[in-house]
Amino acid sequence: xxxxxxxPNCEPCRIHSDIxxxxxENITIDxxxxxxxxxxxxxxxxxxWVPEEYKDFFKFVLPNLKVRTTDVHTAKSISFLKDxxxxxxxxxxxxxxxxxxxxxxxxxxxxLTQQEIASSLGVKGLKLSPEAMMPKQTHAIxxxxxxxxxLSEYQFDPPITIAEQDLILKSVxxxxxxxxxxxxxxxxxxQILVDLDHIWSFTHENFWQxxxxxxxxxxxxxxxxxxxxxSYFVTDFGKKLAQELxxxxxxxx
Numbered sequence: 001x002x003x004x005x006x007x008p009n010c011e012p013c014r015i016h017s018d019i020x021x022x023x024x025e026n027i028t029i030d031x032x033x034x035x036x037x038x039x040x041x042x043x044x045x046x047x048x049w050v051p052e053e054y055k056d057f058f059k060f061v062l063p064n065l066k067v068r069t070t071d072v073h074t075a076k077s078i079s080f081l082k083d084x085x086x087x088x089x090x091x092x093x094x095x096x097x098x099x100x101x102x103x104x105x106x107x108x109x110x111x112l113t114q115q116e117i118a119s120s121l122g123v124k125g126l127k128l129s130p131e132a133m134m135p136k137q138t139h140a141i142x143x144x145x146x147x148x149x150x151l152s153e154y155q156f157d158p159p160i161t162i163a164e165q166d167l168i169l170k171s172v173x174x175x176x177x178x179x180x181x182x183x184x185x186x187x188x189x190x191q192i193l194v195d196l197d198h199i200w201s202f203t204h205e206n207f208w209q210x211x212x213x214x215x216x217x218x219x220x221x222x223x224x225x226x227x228x229x230x231s232y233f234v235t236d237f238g239k240k241l242a243q244e245l246x247x248x249x250x251x252x253x
Contacts, residue, residue: 008035008215015218016252019208024067029114036118038212039069040205046072049079054099060154064107064146068117069209073200078102080199080241084192087237093188097164101171101193104150108143108172121213136176144173182234195238201225202245204252218253222246 001017021038029037042062050058058075065071078099085095109117116135151165160168171193174181178194200206202225211218225246233239 005212007212007217008032011217013211013217015208015211016204019205021209021212024114027114029118033115033118035215036121036213037114038209039067040072040209042066042071046075049075051078051081051099054078054103057100057154057156058103061103061107061150064110064150066110067112068106068109068120069206070106070109072205074103074106076203076205077196077200080196083241084196084237088188088192091188093192094164094167096160097167097171097189098192098196100151100160100164101168101175101189102196104143104147104168105172105175105193105197106139106143107146107150108139108141111142111146112139121210140173140176144169147172178232178234191234192238194234195241198232199238199242199245201232202229202242202249204249207249207252218249222250222253225249 002014003017003019004012004014005021007013020040022041023034024037024039027034027037047055047058058078062071065074081095081099081102084098112135116138120135120139148165148169151160151168167187167189170186171190174186174190175194175197178198181190181194201210207221207225208218210216211221214221216224229242229246230239233242
């Protein structure tokens with residue numbers, strides 16, 4: 001089933017009818033930018049995507065994920081955790097660090113203004129414009145600060161170590177810098193966090209949401225994602241999984 005929506009350029013466009021989009025209350029930015037703020041509203045059914053052992057912490061962080069579809073995004077991304085665990089089964093990886101980093105990585109968006117959020121989405125693909133770069137950097141810095149506080153407030157069993165906390169905070173800071181992460185040869189935990197975060201762009205939910213948010217036709221957005229895919233991921237497995245998801249989006253189109 002499809003629904004017809006109107007893109008910012010006033011052209012009609014069909015998106016899948018299961019994608020429910022709403023606008024936040026009390027919008028403070030110019031009406032010409034409202035489309036950047038549409039989001040998929042949270043529903044507790046999305047908790048089914050979160051592994052049982054991390055649900056309590058996810059719900060603890062959830063109030064700080066209520067902008068920019070960050071809540072749905074984080075739940076969807078962590079649903080791919082088992083795929084990465086299976087692929088990297090022979091590697092020594094602290095998967096709790098990966099999971100906690102993923103849950104926390106975008107909490108910084110809750111500290112930004114509507115204008116900063118809108119500016120971060122003003123691109124037609126994945127490569128950032130100068131206007132989008134600044135809020136992206138800011139949300140990572142503020143996210144690291146907030147993540148440190150949330151980690152100190154939550155009662156983990158067993159408690160997280162100083163080394164684990166440091167690696168989580170490093171992951172949060174670098175999660176939107178795939179080329180820097182790859183070039184610096186940072187720990188696999190950081191690399192996998194980057195790819196788990198970025199796989200969201202290729203999912204059914206985000207692809208059709210971004211058609212509206214970014215004001216781009218599905219066919220064009222598919223091409224843009226394909227062009228940016230290789231530089232957007234760190235691991236070969238992340239690239240392979242993204243390519244598989246992109247093929248599914250092509251079928252949906």
